[in-house]
Amino acid sequence: MTRTRALLAEAGLIVLAALDAVFNQPTAYWDIGVVVLAVGALLFHRRWPVPVFVLTLPALVLVGSVVATLFALYAVAVRYSHRVLLVACGLVAAVGYVFPGLEFSYSRTDMVLTVIYATMTAAAPIFFGRLVHAQRELALRLADIRAAREHERVLDAQAILAAERNQLAREMHDVVSHQVSLIAVQAGAMGVSTRDPELKAAADNVRKLSVDTLDELRHMVNLLRASGSHTTGLTPQPTLSDLDRLVAGSGIETTMTGAAPEGIDTAVQRTIYRTIQEALTNVRKHAPGSTATVDISHDDTDLTVTVTNTPPTRPTLALPSAHHGLVGIRERAALLGGTVRATPTSDGGFRLELRLPRTNGRR
Numbered sequence: 001m002t003r004t005r006a007l008l009a010e011a012g013l014i015v016l017a018a019l020d021a022v023f024n025q026p027t028a029y030w031d032i033g034v035v036v037l038a039v040g041a042l043l044f045h046r047r048w049p050v051p052v053f054v055l056t057l058p059a060l061v062l063v064g065s066v067v068a069t070l071f072a073l074y075a076v077a078v079r080y081s082h083r084v085l086l087v088a089c090g091l092v093a094a095v096g097y098v099f100p101g102l103e104f105s106y107s108r109t110d111m112v113l114t115v116i117y118a119t120m121t122a123a124a125p126i127f128f129g130r131l132v133h134a135q136r137e138l139a140l141r142l143a144d145i146r147a148a149r150e151h152e153r154v155l156d157a158q159a160i161l162a163a164e165r166n167q168l169a170r171e172m173h174d175v176v177s178h179q180v181s182l183i184a185v186q187a188g189a190m191g192v193s194t195r196d197p198e199l200k201a202a203a204d205n206v207r208k209l210s211v212d213t214l215d216e217l218r219h220m221v222n223l224l225r226a227s228g229s230h231t232t233g234l235t236p237q238p239t240l241s242d243l244d245r246l247v248a249g250s251g252i253e254t255t256m257t258g259a260a261p262e263g264i265d266t267a268v269q270r271t272i273y274r275t276i277q278e279a280l281t282n283v284r285k286h287a288p289g290s291t292a293t294v295d296i297s298h299d300d301t302d303l304t305v306t307v308t309n310t311p312p313t314r315p316t317l318a319l320p321s322a323h324h325g326l327v328g329i330r331e332r333a334a335l336l337g338g339t340v341r342a343t344p345t346s347d348g349g350f351r352l353e354l355r356l357p358r359t360n361g362r363r
Helices: 002-022 027-042 048-064 066-079 083-101 109-195 195-228 238-250 266-286 324-335
Strands: 254-258 291-296 302-309 339-344 352-355
Touching: 002 027, 027 048, 027 066, 048 066, 048 083, 066 083, 066 109, 083 109, 109 195, 238 254, 238 266, 266 291, 266 302, 266 324, 266 352, 324 339, 324 352
Parallel strands: 254 291
Antiparallel strands: 291 302, 302 352, 339 352
């Protein structure tokens, strides 16, 4: 619809230019020729605006046909942004407007007014053309901005969905699988300890259903994590047996004391591993040259992991950090009913303490 209106407006201007040429009453053959050339050239103002402008100048000078030249000048201003070109075309149009009247005896005042009027007449289509050009550029920029915002909105929605899927997958894998594992283990123990055939068959059936449920649950977790990221499967999850390799590869002089109780769930082991990993990573980033102590202790109610480091002995580099690691281990601990505390020590070091209830670690 907008393009149709633009074409109709341009057609109207071409008709107006033809009427303007007729009203100037060209009589000589060359006058009629330059008028026809000027009006005909306007048909190509979109493709070749500058040559069209040049072809309208003879009609302006010889006949005084102004509309064709102004229309061509507007087309030049819409297409080009070069100031020198626009000023030059404007000056040529103004001189061409004044030239037909030079043969008359004007007074100085009339001459000044004519020059001012010619300058304003030539400047008007240039300014209007630049306005139209700016409007079109603004429309394109707004369209780009809308497209960029829509793209950002889609990315944000995908990121939120991926975060929710990962959180759901973590909860299913770390919490639900833990409970189902307990059911399977207890059902297996019941089937071994009982002599009642019916009870043994029921226990075996419960164990089989629990194992099948675990398989289905792992498949669902795979699907959730694959749809929420570029990976297609679960990577091997670390356990307490990987702690020695973690400490050895940390590049930090670390002393380990204590031990975790036997038989704790893999979700608890992962949480302990990730907590120690995050603590050693922070020591390496924020306390270069320091030493660390990892202590794992437990009693009847709680399992506690404490990572303490000494003050740095080398200059600390200001590395960027969004504290996402601490947030992640706090979330892991909360899923198991535990807490995480991170506090500086009195000697300038730092202490990270993970406390988990033993009820989540027993089999």
